[in-house]
Amino acid sequence: MDHMKFSFKSFTRTCAHALACGALLTFGSVQYSNAQGLFATAIKVNDRSITNFEIDERVKFLGLLRTPGDHRKLAREQLIEDRLKLGAAQSVGISPTQEEVDAGMGEFAGRVNLETAEFIKAINAGGVSEDAFRAFVLSGLAWRQLVQAKFGSRITVSEEDVDRLIAASGSGGGIRVLLSEIIMPAPPSQAAAVQERAERISQITSTAAFASEARRYSASPSKARSGRLDWLPITQLPAPLRPLLLGLAPGEITDPIPLQNAIALFQLRGIEESDVPEPKxxxxxxxxxxxxxxxxxxxxxxxxxxxxxxxxxxxxxxxxxxxxxxxxxxxxxxxxxxxxxxxxxxxxxxxxxxxxxxxxxxxxxxxxxxxxxxxxELEQEVDRAELSLGLQNQRLASFSKGYLEELRADARIVEK
Structure with a gap:
């Protein structure tokens, strides 16, 4: 959710639309759902079950949040990860308190400028229960607490690390990057196919092959130049994109980046550093x-x-x-x-x-x-403590990703 921006107006409009559609289909849906075993187990993760009902609710929730991609596929993946996260946390005695979960729900609702009760009322209108929302928040909180407890003591950030970050952000020196891009439209009806194509393109290892895909699929004006962009100051690019690009070697490609009704890919063709700071x-x-x-x-x-x-x-x-x-x-x-x-x-x-x-x-x-x-931006004193905390969080996120992959590899997952 952190990478998405959505308005209160569009969120409530989506909820209202879902409610209207649900009202038209209620009578037939109840009979159909009962016949198909709505509460039957759809996925087994170790000894934990995921029901068809939970998957359907998560699909609706992702729709209300206007999450890009194949909602049913994403719902199944998220719920599997939720079971793995909760299981790992509970195995070492970690369980967020009621107060912590309530606070997490409030923080999440605040992202669309709503109080918790207002947010719950809106998702209820779209067919999503308070329990589903609470479970969504609970797994995230439990996982963050587990990752902090398990890996927090391993994270060290040196003064040299902070110096390098300052240079990358444009203070004390300048970094510019030479990129190629592919921006592919991904309206809801095509989102799954475009995501699959983007995953394939992200595995490309040559600039020529990436250029060919850009000419074929990109909607950006750079399509006419095979996706090639001129040198850009790193500070001119969106902040969330900068660490992704700085983590690439020349020739490497980012993972697919979801945008509104589109998916982006970037290939690093070159990187330069100078003593002249780039403007913020x-x-x-x-x-x-x-x-x-x-x-x-x-x-x-x-x-x-x-x-x-x-x-x-x-x-x-x-x-x-x-x-x-x-x-x-x-x-x-x-x-x-x-x-x-x-x-x-x-x-x-x-x-x-x-x-x-x-x-x-x-x-x-x-x-x-x-x-x-x-x-x-007028030159301001750099908050080194804040930068250090940001680096710690980045490294925790890396540990988190690796640990989740390990849990999944060791799990018994049966999809029915």
Whole structure:
């Protein structure tokens, strides 16, 4: 969930839609569910069962959260991991208290600006119970407590580690990267197929093969250059992407990165370090003009007409004149507040440049995105303690991933 941004309006609208559909199907669904054994075991993880009902609820929950990908496949994977995590935690006596679980539920609900009770009411409307939400939070809390207890004492961060991180973030020196990209549209009806394709592409080992895939599948303007981008300061890219890129060797490719209605892949072609610090930005100003109809020849032609008429963001007001105000958004936000897919496109632009790589409304609305400008951040003293804590959390996450893979390899998992 940390990599996703979703609004209260879209979340509640999704819940209401799910409730309306459920009401139409209730009578027939009850009979069908009983006949199919809704509460029968679907997956056995060691001695713990996962029922069809739990899978169905998790599928609905992922839908309400607008999680990309194949929701049924992801639900099964998550529930298997939940059983492994809880089993491992309970085996060493770790069990979050009621107060800790309540606090975790409140923190999660706060991500969509809701109180816990309001969030539960909204997911209830979409067919998800409070118990399912509580179980979701419980497994995450138990796992974090277990990982901290098991690996926390092994994590050490030196002053040299912090120095390297400062250099990577643009303070005390500059790092720039040479990338190739593939941005593939992934509307809900195609999400599973696109995810599978992205997994295949991520295993490529040559720049030529990646370039071929970019020419074939990418929706980014860089498609015409086989996905190749110019040198970019690492600080100009979204913060969550930076450690992924810095962890690559030239020629290596990131794992598929989920965006809104899209999946991204990046290949590192080169990396340079200099003594000249790259600028940080306090705010990025951008505008988005929306064209209904999705990514079709007609809408792309309309977008090109818009692009030919504008040289700066103010020009978009003339394009949108006489239309519904909702067709144009203009924002100035901190880099951390900008949705990842938008931030990625803006990172590649100079002020006045545009992109048509993105969509909204499940792929039904094409976005003409324009960078208005960047406001530099005033130099501030680096909080080394905060950076050190961030490095500790990164290393804990690495231990966590390896431990979960070990638990899964040793488990008896039977899918029916």
């Amino acid at each position: 930005y306090a705010a990025i100003e951008y505008a988005a003009y929306y064209i209904s109809g999705g990514r079709t020849d007609a809408t792309l032609a309309a977008a090109r007409k818009v692009q030919s008429r504008v040289d700066r963001c103010d020009d978009l007001y003339g394009v949108a004149k006489g239309q519904d105000p909702s067709v144009l958004d203009r924002d100035s936000k901190k880099p951390s507040e900008i949705p990842t897919d938008i931030a990625l496109e803006l990172a590649k632009m100079d002020p006045g440049e545009t992109s048509t790589a993105l969509t909204r409304a499940d792929g039904q609305t094409l976005v003409v995105l324009m960078l208005c400008g960047r406001t530099p």
